[in-house]
Amino acid sequence: MLGALNRNLRPVLRQTRLRLFGLRKTPTCAAQIRCATTSAALRLQDDCLVLNYEGTPLRFNYVWLRDHCRSASSFNSATNQRNVDTGSIDLSIRPQSTAVEDGQLVLTWPDGHVSKYDLSWLARNSYEGQKRSIVQPRVFWNLDIYEKANIESAKWDTFLTCDHELKKFLRSYLLYGVAFVDGVPATVEATKEVTQRVSLMRETTYGGMWSFTSDLSRGDTAYTQLALDRHTDTSYFQEPCGIQVFHCLKHEGTGGRTLLVDGFYAAEKLRQRSPENFELLSTVHIGHEYIESSDRHQNHMRGVGPVLNVYPWNNELYLIRYNNYDRSVINTIPHDVVQRWYVAHRQLTTELRRPENELWVKLTPGKVVFIDNWRVMHGREAFTGTRQLCGCYLTRDDVLSTARCFGLQA
Numbered sequence: 115m116l117g118a119l120n121r122n123l124r125p126v127l128r129q130t131r132l133r134l135f136g137l138r139k140t141p142t143c144a145a146q147i148r149c150a151t152t153s154a155a156l157r158l159q160d161d162c163l164v165l166n167y168e169g170t171p172l173r174f175n176y177v178w179l180r181d182h183c184r185s186a187s188s189f190n191s192a193t194n195q196r197n198v199d200t201g202s203i204d205l206s207i208r209p210q211s212t213a214v215e216d217g218q219l220v221l222t223w224p225d226g227h228v229s230k231y232d233l234s235w236l237a238r239n240s241y242e243g244q245k246r247s248i249v250q251p252r253v254f255w256n257l258d259i260y261e262k263a264n265i266e267s268a269k270w271d272t273f274l275t276c277d278h279e280l281k282k283f284l285r286s287y288l289l290y291g292v293a294f295v296d297g298v299p300a301t302v303e304a305t306k307e308v309t310q311r312v313s314l315m316r317e318t319t320y321g322g323m324w325s326f327t328s329d330l331s332r333g334d335t336a337y338t339q340l341a342l343d344r345h346t347d348t349s350y351f352q353e354p355c356g357i358q359v360f361h362c363l364k365h366e367g368t369g370g371r372t373l374l375v376d377g378f379y380a381a382e383k384l385r386q387r388s389p390e391n392f393e394l395l396s397t398v399h400i401g402h403e404y405i406e407s408s409d410r411h412q413n414h415m416r417g418v419g420p421v422l423n424v425y426p427w428n429n430e431l432y433l434i435r436y437n438n439y440d441r442s443v444i445n446t447i448p449h450d451v452v453q454r455w456y457v458a459h460r461q462l463t464t465e466l467r468r469p470e471n472e473l474w475v476k477l478t479p480g481k482v483v484f485i486d487n488w489r490v491m492h493g494r495e496a497f498t499g500t501r502q503l504c505g506c507y508l509t510r511d512d513v514l515s516t517a518r519c520f521g522l523q524a
């Protein structure tokens with residue numbers, strides 16, 4: 115059953131995942147589990163307990179089992195915090211007796227303590243289960259996929275008052291890494307109000323809510339009229355900002371369209387076409403830097419990490435750092451790997467630059483865009499005239515938390 119799970123990390127719905135992990139709470143299902151496990155399905159090995167759950171062997175380390183006991187003395191279910199002192203568990207602990215009763219694994223430990231675990235909880239939290247499932251369902255997109263999805267923008271007034279509208283917005287933000295709210299008054303305050311529905315502002319050297327124009331008030335190309343190739347922002351932070359919000363309050367002139375590209379779509383193409391190059395970009399650490407020295411601003415930020423970041427247990431992508439402007443001197447790669455790194459980087463760049471992957475939008479007053487800065491790149495066309503953009507960065511933890519509280523998988 116688990117083997118049938120999607121190994122390629124293509125988007126699957128939460129529902130599918132839960133079903134595959136045997137969460138159906140029908141009496142027949144529970145009976146089958148009990149039957150299966152009481153017969154041959156529970157095995158005690160030297161180093162782990164093996165639970166045969168719906169045809170798949172799940173292995174649990176004994177210290178892990180004691181550490182994850184959910185009894186009142188081991189776990190505070192009011193605060194969802196561990197009570198057990200992990201530092202006091204005998205590292206060679208083994209249960210004295212084991213049983214499966216009413217869909218629960220029951221273990222009695224040498225000191226007489228009894229631990230009970232729902233089998234479905236164990237299945238969901240087993241390494242085998244995590245390895246074959248995904249953390250966040252996503253739809254990787256190119257222009258065609260994005261357009262066909264026909265995603266509705268949220269509307270300012272309902273967005274502020276209606277949780278259903280917010281949930282819908284978050285669902286598509288999580289799936290696509292980009293989402294819009296329309297009809298927002300063209301002010302910094304209204305923009306701030308919209309962002310506060312979603313997450314907390316992340317203050318940076320650029321301020322909390324920022325509003326900028328092409329006046330070179332900061333030492334960065336963003337503050338000019340020049341075109342900007344696709345990139346992620348704040349790649350020079352140890353933890354790049356999770357979300358970027360833009361609202362164009364005013365533009366009198368030509369050009370200035372915004373470019374959006376799904377970095378994960380491009381990276382997944384790279385993974386398919388050249389797994390070695392994907393692997394290289396996800397293991398080799400490089401640096402990004404922001405150095406600013408003016409009368410008003412002194413900054414020297416540095417962030418180090420791979421271009422592609424994947425969870426080690428399931429290889430799922432979760433973060434891309436891609437900013438050719440801010441990439442610093444490469445001095446972390448041995449000479450015999452540098453050439454291969456450039457080849458891999460070129461291949462990713464080729465994928466990112468395919469015109470069919472580009473979504474161009476003209477941001478106009480009233481339209482607020484939320485961009486997953488760990489996934490979707492942004493850029494802009496050169497422009498003329500006066501162009502005023504406001505926005506902010508938001509913390510990633512808090513948008514994910516908002517989404518999870520709505521029952522969304524993230």
Ligand SMILES: C[N+](C)(C)CCCC[C@H](N)C(=O)O
Pocket residue numbers: 320324326334335336345346347348349437439440
């Ligand atoms: C968005 N705002 C104009 C405030 C800052 C722009 C920062 C630009 C920087 N090169 C980076 O990519 O992080």
Ligand SMILES: O=C(O)CCC(=O)C(=O)O
Pocket residue numbers: 336342347371372492493494503
């Ligand atoms: O001017 C724009 O549209 C975006 C500039 C940019 O990349 C940024 O501010 O992060």
Ligand SMILES: [Fe+2]
Pocket residue numbers: 336345346347492
């Ligand atoms: Fe940017």
